[in-house]
Amino acid sequence: MSELSDFDDMYQEVIIDHYKNPRNSKKLSGNYDETKAHNPFCGDEIELQLIISEDRIVEKISVTGRGCAISQSSGSLMSDSVYGKSIEEVKNINLNVRAMLKDEELSDEDLDSIGDSYAIEGVKKFPVRIKCALLSWAALKELIDKY
Ligand code: ZN
Numbered sequence: 382m383s384e385l386s387d388f389d390d391m392y393q394e395v396i397i398d399h400y401k402n403p404r405n406s407k408k409l410s411g412n413y414d415e416t417k418a419h420n421p422f423c424g425d426e427i428e429l430q431l432i433i434s435e436d437r438i439v440e441k442i443s444v445t446g447r448g449c450a451i452s453q454s455s456g457s458l459m460s461d462s463v464y465g466k467s468i469e470e471v472k473n474i475n476l477n478v479r480a481m482l483k484d485e486e487l488s489d490e491d492l493d494s495i496g497d498s499y500a501i502e503g504v505k506k507f508p509v510r511i512k513c514a515l516l517s518w519a520a521l522k523e524l525i526d527k528y
Contacts, residue, residue, distance in 0.1 A: 456517035
């Protein structure tokens with residue numbers, strides 16, 4: 382087995398783990414922002430709830446939905462990657478994830494900022510699945526751009 386296939390297997394495990402045990406999937410209560418995103422090509426749905434604190438930090442996040450493993454695990458990974466981050470950091474992470482899936486060059490710092498969501502990097506080899514991977518990130522952008 383080559384090193385590359387080991388690498389793929391490792392990230393495959395992360396994706397399956399987040400699909401089976403999604404993080405931050407408890408619905409929020411109180412004063413939250415909410416949006417829904419739908420990927421008609423695959424039937425994926427994502428519901429995103431956010432509470433942004435007065436000092437512009439992602440204080441609470443909830444991601445739920447249904448659909449393929451990539452869309453749902455990407456939502457869970459996204460929630461982990463942006464929880465506790467500032468609006469500016471979240472905007473930057475969102476750009477970096479898109480750049481990663483477009484196979485653009487990223488600095489080490491930009492790659493680090495992505496956190497566990499790096500696990501979806503392999504999706505770039507499957508252009509039809511990029512929409513699945515980016516569904517939760519598109520929902521996030523919609524809410525975050527208001528700040
Ligand atoms: Zn999908």
